[in-house]
Amino acid sequence: MSNLAIPLSVLKKGDKAIIISLDDIAISIKLMEMGCMPGEHLEVDYIAPLGDPISIRIGNYLLGLRKDEAIAIKVMKQ
Amino acid sequence: MSEPKKIKIALAGNPNCGKTSLFNELTGLRQKVGNFPGVTVDKKTGIFFLPNKTEAFVVDLPGTYSIYPRRVDEMITFEVLANLDNDSRPDVIVLLADASNLKRNLLFCTQVIDMGIPTVIALNMIDVAEKNNIRIDVAKLEEELGVPVIPMNAREGKGVDKLLNLLSSEVAKPKRSFIDLQKLCGDAKELSNKIPYSNEYIATLLAVLHKELNHFQAEKHKLIEEWVAAKKFVVARFQGEEVLQRYNSINRVVNNCVNEEQKENKSLENTSRIDKILLHPLWGYLIFLGVFFLVFQAIFAWAQYPMDLISLVFSSVGNYIHNLLPSGIINDLLIQGLWSGIGGVVVFIPQIMLLFGFITILEDTGYMARVSFLMDKLMRIVGLGGKSAVPLISGMACAIPAIMSTRNIESWKDRIITIMVVPFMSCSARLPVYTLLVSFAVPSQPVLGIFNMRGMWMLALYLFGFIAAIFASFIMKLIIKTKEKGIFLMELPIYRFPRWGNIGVTMFEKAMVFVTDAGKIIVAISVVLWFLASYGPGDEIKNIDKKFVDTSFNSKYNTQELDAIKQSEKLAHSYVGHIGHFIEPAIAPLGFDWKIGISLITAFAAREVFVGTIATIYSVGSTSDMDMKKLRERMHNEINAQTGKKVFSFATVVSLMIFFALAMQCMSTIAVVRRETKSWKWPMIQLFFMTGLAYLASFITYQLLK
Numbered sequence: 067m068s069n070l071a072i073p074l075s076v077l078k079k080g081d082k083a084i085i086i087s088l089d090d091i092a093i094s095i096k097l098m099e100m101g102c103m104p105g106e107h108l109e110v111d112y113i114a115p116l117g118d119p120i121s122i123r124i125g126n127y128l129l130g131l132r133k134d135e136a137i138a139i140k141v142m143k144q
Numbered sequence: 145m146s147e148p149k150k151i152k153i154a155l156a157g158n159p160n161c162g163k164t165s166l167f168n169e170l171t172g173l174r175q176k177v178g179n180f181p182g183v184t185v186d187k188k189t190g191i192f193f194l195p196n197k198t199e200a201f202v203v204d205l206p207g208t209y210s211i212y213p214r215r216v217d218e219m220i221t222f223e224v225l226a227n228l229d230n231d232s233r234p235d236v237i238v239l240l241a242d243a244s245n246l247k248r249n250l251l252f253c254t255q256v257i258d259m260g261i262p263t264v265i266a267l268n269m270i271d272v273a274e275k276n277n278i279r280i281d282v283a284k285l286e287e288e289l290g291v292p293v294i295p296m297n298a299r300e301g302k303g304v305d306k307l308l309n310l311l312s313s314e315v316a317k318p319k320r321s322f323i324d325l326q327k328l329c330g331d332a333k334e335l336s337n338k339i340p341y342s343n344e345y346i347a348t349l350l351a352v353l354h355k356e357l358n359h360f361q362a363e364k365h366k367l368i369e370e371w372v373a374a375k376k377f378v379v380a381r382f383q384g385e386e387v388l389q390r391y392n393s394i395n396r397v398v399n400n401c402v403n404e405e406q407k408e409n410k411s412l413e414n415t416s417r418i419d420k421i422l423l424h425p426l427w428g429y430l431i432f433l434g435v436f437f438l439v440f441q442a443i444f445a446w447a448q449y450p451m452d453l454i455s456l457v458f459s460s461v462g463n464y465i466h467n468l469l470p471s472g473i474i475n476d477l478l479i480q481g482l483w484s485g486i487g488g489v490v491v492f493i494p495q496i497m498l499l500f501g502f503i504t505i506l507e508d509t510g511y512m513a514r515v516s517f518l519m520d521k522l523m524r525i526v527g528l529g530g531k532s533a534v535p536l537i538s539g540m541a542c543a544i545p546a547i548m549s550t551r552n553i554e555s556w557k558d559r560i561i562t563i564m565v566v567p568f569m570s571c572s573a574r575l576p577v578y579t580l581l582v583s584f585a586v587p588s589q590p591v592l593g594i595f596n597m598r599g600m601w602m603l604a605l606y607l608f609g610f611i612a613a614i615f616a617s618f619i620m621k622l623i624i625k626t627k628e629k630g631i632f633l634m635e636l637p638i639y640r641f642p643r644w645g646n647i648g649v650t651m652f653e654k655a656m657v658f659v660t661d662a663g664k665i666i667v668a669i670s671v672v673l674w675f676l677a678s679y680g681p682g683d684e685i686k687n688i689d690k691k692f693v694d695t696s697f698n699s700k701y702n703t704q705e706l707d708a709i710k711q712s713e714k715l716a717h718s719y720v721g722h723i724g725h726f727i728e729p730a731i732a733p734l735g736f737d738w739k740i741g742i743s744l745i746t747a748f749a750a751r752e753v754f755v756g757t758i759a760t761i762y763s764v765g766s767t768s769d770m771d772m773k774k775l776r777e778r779m780h781n782e783i784n785a786q787t788g789k790k791v792f793s794f795a796t797v798v799s800l801m802i803f804f805a806l807a808m809q810c811m812s813t814i815a816v817v818r819r820e821t822k823s824w825k826w827p828m829i830q831l832f833f834m835t836g837l838a839y840l841a842s843f844i845t846y847q848l849l850k
Contacts, residue, residue, distance in 0.1 A: 091380050093631060098387045099210040100633050101248040111416060115425035116521040121636055123416075126245040126278070126409060128636035130517050135631060 072143065074108075074122070075136035082109045083141035090138040101125045102139060150199045152233070153311070156221060156256060157240030158249050159207035160637045162268040165298035166240060167204045168649050175649075177657050179822060180224075185217045186551070196312040203232070209248070211255040211349060212383060213356075214631065215554050223357060225259060226346050233341065236315050237263045238307065243273035243280055243295070244411065244638075246402060250394045251387070253289070254322040260343040262315040263291045266307060270295040272638070276412075277405040285401040290320035299643055321345070322393040329382055335371045339364060347371075352379050415510075415638040422514050432518055435511070436537050439502045443495045443541040444572055450494035458487030476678065477671075485670035488749070489663040492544050492812065496658050497651040499538055499545040503552070504650045508642035512552070513634060520632070526614045527621040529555060529632065532562040536613065539569035540606075543813045544662075547820055548654060557626040563820060564830055565616045567813050568806065570609035573751040577804050578605050580755050584776050585797040609805050616833075658816065665815035673749050673811075676719040684717040708763040715760055720745050734803065734839065735796035735846035737784060744809070751809045795849035799842040807838035 071086040085106050088094035101124050102108075111128055112121040119132045157163050167175070171190025178187045188204040205224055206217035213219040224232055239256055241249040257263055265285075273280060286293045292310055296303030325332055325344050329351075336347035354360055354368050371377070421427050466479040506512040516530030523532050531553040538546035546566045553559040570578075582601045589597045679685060692710045701709065715721055716739075724741035731741055739761050747754035762778040764771045782791040808814065808831045817827040 091384065095212070095380070095383050095387060096210075096214065096631055096633060098384075098391070099212070099251055100635075101251075103388075103391050112419055112423055114423065114517055114521060115428060118521050119517060119632065119634075121419075121517065123412065125247050126276075126412065127248065128412070128415065128638075130513070130632075130634040130636050132520070132632045135633060 070142070071140040073137045074110075074139040074141050075120070075133045077110045077141070077143065079110050079113050082107065082144045084108075084144060085139060086142050087140045088138055089140065093135055093138045097135070097139065100129055101127075102129070107144075108141070150201060151194075151235045151311070153200050153202040154205055154224060154234035154237050155202060155240065156205045156225070156237055156252075157207060157266075157268075158209055158242060158252055160635055161207070161240045161242040161249060162298045163204060163207055163240050164646060165643060166238075166266060166268065166296070166304070167202065168646055169298055169301050169304050170200075170202060173649065173652070175653070177653060180220050185220050187220075194308055194312045198312065200311065202238075203234070208252060210252055210387075211259075212352065216556055217554070219353075219356060222349070222353060223359075225256065225261065226342075226349055226353075235262065236311060237261050238266055238311075239263055239291075240266045240268050240298075243267045243270045244276060244278060246273075246278075246280065247394055247398050250397065251390055254390055254394065255345075257289060257291055257318045258321055258323065258343075258345040259349075260317055260345070262317050264307065264310055264315055265289065265291055265293045266296045266298070266303070267293050268296045268298050270303070271297045271300075272411055276409045279403040279405075281401045281403070285397070288320075288397045288401055289318075291318045323386055323389045328385055328389065329377055330375050332371075335367065338367055348377075348382070351377055352383065411638045415636075418639050419514070419636075422511065423518060428514075428518055432515060435506070436534075439499065440537060440541055442498045442502065443538060443545060447494040447498050447541075451491050454491050454494070455487065458484065458490070462487070477675075480678065481671040481674040482667065485667040485674070486663075488670055488812070489659055489666050492542070492658060493655045495542050496545045496548065497655050499541075499549060500654040501647055501651050503534065503549055504647045505642045507552070508640065508646060510637040510639045513636045516634060517636065527617045528561060529553070529558045532558060535562050535566055536569060539566040539571060539613075542571050542573070543567045543569070543810065544658070544816050545654075547813065547816050548658065550820065557624055560624055560821070560826065561617055561620045563817055563826065564620050564833070565613040567808060567810065567830070567834065568609050568613035568616055570606045570805065571751075571810075573810065574605075574609075574804055576752045576755045577747075578602060578801065580758070580772070580775075581797050581801050581804075584779060584792065585794055605801060605805060608802075612806055612837075616837075657819070661819040662812065662815040665818060666812050669811040669815075670749055673720075673746060676723070677715060677746055678718060680714075680718045681722065685714055688713050688717060705763070708760075711760050712763040715742065715757070733846065734842040735793065735799045735850065737791050739782075739791075740796075740800070744803075744807075747804075747809050749811055751804060754804070754809075793850070795846050798849055799846040802845045803838045803842040805838075806834060806841055808834035 074083070077083060085102060085104050085108065087104055088097055088102065106124055108122045108124045110120060111123045114120065117133075119130050120136060121128050121130045123129075155163055155167055167188065167190065170192050172192075174192065175188060175190035178189060179185075180187045185206060190202050190204075192200050192202065194200055203224070205221040208214075208218040208221050211222055211225070213222055224234070225237070237256060239253050241253050253265060267280065267282065267285070270280075280295075282293050282295055292315065294303050294306050294310065296307065298304065323345075325348065329348055332344040332347045335351070336342045336344045339347055339350065342350070350357075350364075351368050351372050354365055422431060462479045462483045465483070466475060469475045469478070503512070506515070512534070515533060518530070519533040520530035523530055532550075534552070535546045535550045538549060543566050546569075547563050550559050550562045550566070553562060582598050582605075586598050586601050591597050591600055688710060692706065720742050721738075723745055724738040727741050728736075728738040731744070736744070742761060743754045743757040746757040758779070759771065759775055762775055762782070764775045764778065779792045780790075783789070784791050814827040814831060817830060818824055821827070
């Protein structure tokens with residue numbers, strides 16, 4: 067258990083986390099529109115065989131995103 | 145309350161929430177595909193009747209997660225809903241929301257509700273929600289959202305009649321708002337008062353997006369600029385805070401109306417389980433290869449049967465009518481020009497329908513999103529995204545349906561690049577050309593015991609096309625500029641069974657779009673090509689006819705041979721023949737003579753025409769195996785009159801292969817690119833880029849080998 071905010075991109079498959087903050091204003095608006103709000107729970111559902119993109123379960127759906135975008139999401143691992 | 149005789153309805157909602165199902169359910173086959181003015185986005189419209197006999201005109205707006213567009217097609221949704229002083233303004237919006245994933249869907253829903261246009265929410269996929277123990281208090285939701293809410297399962301048509309009944313009576317404007325505009329940006333009333341049909345929220349949306357609107361008057365831009373300056377309105381801050389405020393409201397609504405048991409979500413668990421196999425590092429790629437081998441097989445091999453049948457029917461009917469009508473130029477124009485041109489359009493229908501049948505199944509089930517997911521990293525190496533994989537693979541069978549399937553690529557830049565590089569992939573029309581040239585120039589000898597030299601050459605030609613496509617992709621990536629931000633956020637929908645009705649509608653629609661839009665251009669070009677190959681300047685053609693009426697010189701040939709010689713002489717003296725002579729100096733450095741020049745021009749109709757034209761030029765009656773052998777002999781014996789050397793030297797044949805691998809020798813591709821990009825600019829760039837590259841590469845090849 068760590069209480070440091072880390073980028074979503076470093077999480078492993080099956081990891082659960084809470085979104086702490088979103089960096090990068092341009093991407094963050096789009097991420098929020100897709101349901102990635104601070105305070106939301108997420109789980110890393112799958113990492114593509116070549117390590118990128120990743121799929122996360124957020125709310126009641128699966129969202130695929132590239133590592134470039136995942137870096138902007140700071141999470142706290144649970 | 146006066147009842148309007150006609151109403152205009154707009155369907156809007158998130159992607160993957162069942163909008164297409166509802167649209168098909170409402171309109172059946174009474175739908176058509178047109179254009180939104182000024183952009184390359186298809187406009188699907190349809191007509192249906194409400195229970196009170198009102199005629200409803202419905203437009204299917206591109207699915208979007210937010211009113212703020214990421215892409216050109218999403219911009220359309222905003223434009224239709226916010227640019228209200230034009231004819232396309234809807235009377236009612238039917239807003240679809242996915243009940244199984246309500247929170248995220250409500251973001252867009254509340255934005256639309258805040259625009260103050262009469263709105264009905266179709267709470268779709270209610271069956272999926274129930275299955276996963278998500279219970280929604282619909283009455284409460286109506287109260288919270290301030291608009292009518294109809295639970296629906298559009299796939300099975302449940303709830304649609306309720307929607308129709310509701311639309312029969314007048315729908316009130318929504319009254320609630322989900323954000324505090326005063327807090328976000330101060331008073332927007334002074335601005336909205338000056339813009340007809342707007343409200344304060346629409347006015348602020350225009351302040352954010354007005355620069356990107358296609359049809360917006362200059363004085364309004366000025367009004368908005370003044371307001372933006374006066375309020376010190378900062379776009380990014382406004383958008384960010386708006387979304388935060390909205391989610392605060394949405395969380396309240398969801399807490400009051402949605403009762404989600406903390407059991408596991410069955411649909412998502414099932415989907416995760418299937419993903420374990422379909423996204424597996426080994427099985428995932430094997431299944432992907434298997435699926436696309438099937439798709440490829442279908443458009444490459446299975447489509448051949450209906451295509452042969454279509455060709456047969458068209459030529460038989462053509463011959464029949466040709467003999468029925470009095471002979472003459474009108475008869476020739478109708479049958480050999482127009483009718484066979486139409487046949488050349490219809491012949492693509494099997495490939496288009498088969499490919500879109502498969503693609504729709506893959507999309508409906510949710511597998512297509514996984515293909516993008518699996519292929520994204522690989523495709524990014526060559527500068528494209530995951531969604532370009534399917535068109536590129538399909539391009540190895542035929543570029544026409546492959547280019548039509550780029551419609552699924554959201555990023556405009558990726559889509560254009562894909563369209564530009566797909567024709568480099570070795571399509572089935574190149575096969576007869578390669579077969580002739582390889583069997584002519586390459587001896588059939590074993591390599592390493594199990595391979596054949598000719599097979600290796602064929603493989604090399606296919607690889608060459610693939611490498612050319614990657615090379616072109618790099619070039620295009622440098623050339624094409626875009627305003628789009630390359631953000632990849634993609635919903636991976638839950639796995640579901642395909643809807644067969646939907647598949648049928650899509651197959652039919654794609655075939656119709658091709659025939660009506662691209663078909664005209666193909667018919668026009670084939671009539672021109674037919675004319676150029678059948679007629680010549682002055683009396684040249686007539687004189688040949690006369691010469692062959694006189695039977696004195698033909699004693700040493702039988703009638704068939706005589707006819708072949710006659711056709712060959714006619715072609716040589718036609719306009720195309722003259723053009724062949726005219727361009728000879730330009731193509732001589734490539735190792736081509738004027739006869740090859742003729743074939744290059746006629747092969748612009750389609751690459752495989754090259755073989756038929758060469759056969760005609762060398763007075764070989766048909767392209768049957770026997771005649772092909774004869775053709776190879778005649779090609780072998782052909783001597784250039786000026787140089788005294790063989791025309792079909794090794795260098796010339798390899799140069800021809802390279803030329804056919806790279807050149808844009810397909811009028812149907814040009815027509816379909818024009819249809820898909822809605823302008824002549826891209827097909828022309830493609831034509832000159834590909835043919836220029838072919839010229840250069842053939843030039844180098846010939847000069848090195850000769």
